[in-house]
Amino acid sequence: MALLGDRAGTREPSAPATGGTPPRAPSRLPGLAMAALGVAVASGVHLLVPAVPMLTAAVVLGIFAAHLPGLRGLVRGPGRRGLTLAGKRLMRLGIVLLGLKLGLRDVLGLGWATVAMVAVVVTATFFGTVWLGRRLGLRGDQPLLIATGYSICGASAIGAVSEVRDGYEGDEEDTATSVALVTLCGTLAIAVLPLLQGPLGLDATQFGRWVGAGVHDVGQVVATAQTAGPDALGQAVLVKLMRVMLLAPLVAAVVVA
Numbered sequence: 184m185a186l187l188g189d190r191a192g193t194r195e196p197s198a199p200a201t202g203g204t205p206p207r208a209p210s211r212l213p214g215l216a217m218a219a220l221g222v223a224v225a226s227g228v229h230l231l232v233p234a235v236p237m238l239t240a241a242v243v244l245g246i247f248a249a250h251l252p253g254l255r256g257l258v259r260g261p262g263r264r265g266l267t268l269a270g271k272r273l274m275r276l277g278i279v280l281l282g283l284k285l286g287l288r289d290v291l292g293l294g295w296a297t298v299a300m301v302a303v304v305v306t307a308t309f310f311g312t313v314w315l316g317r318r319l320g321l322r323g324d325q326p327l328l329i330a331t332g333y334s335i336c337g338a339s340a341i342g343a344v345s346e347v348r349d350g351y352e353g354d355e356e357d358t359a360t361s362v363a364l365v366t367l368c369g370t371l372a373i374a375v376l377p378l379l380q381g382p383l384g385l386d387a388t389q390f391g392r393w394v395g396a397g398v399h400d401v402g403q404v405v406a407t408a409q410t411a412g413p414d415a416l417g418q419a420v421l422v423k424l425m426r427v428m429l430l431a432p433l434v435a436a437v438v439v440a
Contacts (some may be wrong), residue, residue: 214265337400395422
C-alpha cells in the first residue's frame, strides 16, 4: 500500500508534446467574404442611385465598417487577413488589369506638354513639401517621407524610401505618421475633388489629368477619377502611372544623397 501510495504521489507530470504541428494561421476567408459583400452592397447602391459611383460607395462602406462598434471587431479580428489581401494584392491586380486596357497609343496621345506637367508637378511637390515640413519643425525623416508620398504614389513610395534610409532611430514612427497623413489626405480627395469639377469648369479629360497628377495612392486616384466617367479614369491612370515611374529615380537619388 505504501509502495502504491508512493508511486501515486510521485507520478511525474507528462512532458509537453513536442514536434507537433504549429498553430494554423487565421483563415483569409472571412475577410474575403466581407470584401465580396462590400462589393455587392456598393454595386447595389450604384444601381439604385446611379449618381453615386460604386468605388465611392465602397470607400464609404469601408470607413463605416471599420468604425461601427458591431463590425469593428470583425474587421480588425477574424477578417483582418482577408481584407488585407483584398485591399493590397487584389486591388493592385485590378489596377494592373485596368492599365492593360490602356495601350501605348494612349500614352503617346498625352503629349509632351502632359509629360512636362507631370515632371514639374512631382518636382515642385517633392521639394516644396520637404521645405514646408522642415519649416514646420517636423521631426526626423517625416518631411522626406511625406514629400515622397505626396509627390509619387502614397504609402508605397513612403515604404520604398524608408527602406533605404539607414542609421536613423525612430524611423518606424516617422513612417507610420507619414503613411497616416498621406492616406488621410488622399481619402479626403475622393470626396472633395469631384465636387470641384463643376465649379472649376473642367471636362472629363482635364479632371482626369488633374486627379492623376494630384492624388496620392493609385487606388485613391481610381476611386476619385471614376466619378467623372471612363474617359477621366483612363487619363487619370495614365498620368498616375507616369508619376509612379519616377519612384525608382527618386529612391536612387535618396540612396546617393
